[in-house]
Amino acid sequence: EVELLESGGGLVQPGGSLRLSCAASGFPFNTYAMSWVRQAPGKGLEWVSGISGSGGTTYYADSAKGRFTISRDNPKNTLYLRMNSLRAEDTALYYCARDSGVGAAPNWYFDYWGQGTLVTVSS
């Protein structure tokens, strides 16, 4: 059974940093691209960042570029999102999501999602 378990969220001051983790199980982690998708309270979904199965290629939304870094540790079956220079508008529930396709390039749609970890940016 595929499982994705996010952790690392919390309350952080504006300008601060946080690292989110997503522990994956139930599938060959290193063969699937992964993404982070966020949802501000009461709002819609926003894709944040993606990474290829090997970790060799990364992708970012404009809102994350230059501030967030996605990475993965395949032997540990774990996906990460390092977030720096956090702003109030980064407050959201952050989901990790598995890309639907197996292979080098993402399909860019998501067949499994975690339950999310909440990031609150406030002074």
Added chain:
Amino acid sequence: DIQMTQSPSSLSASVGDRVTITCRASQSISSYLNWYQQKPGKAPKLLIYAASSLQSGVPSRFSGSGSATDFTLTISSLQPEDFATFYCQQSYNRVTFGGGTKVEI
């Protein structure tokens, strides 16, 4: 960037109703269109991919159609468990979600 516009933003319906939600892309995205269902407090669930392909395990009352810029999600006979928010998402050029359509009683 590709913008995705859903309509309506919310709708009221009854059990047994046929429900249609539309999604429009700001440019042609071929059939790179996907639909998700999200219930309160839960993660999104993939329903339809590539405009019209039903994800494994999803009831056949859900269907998708369209191509290029105009797409439709149809629920043929609304069931009590279908009350939720639905999102379209383009996968032609990275990822963009529509604003969502809340289906309520």
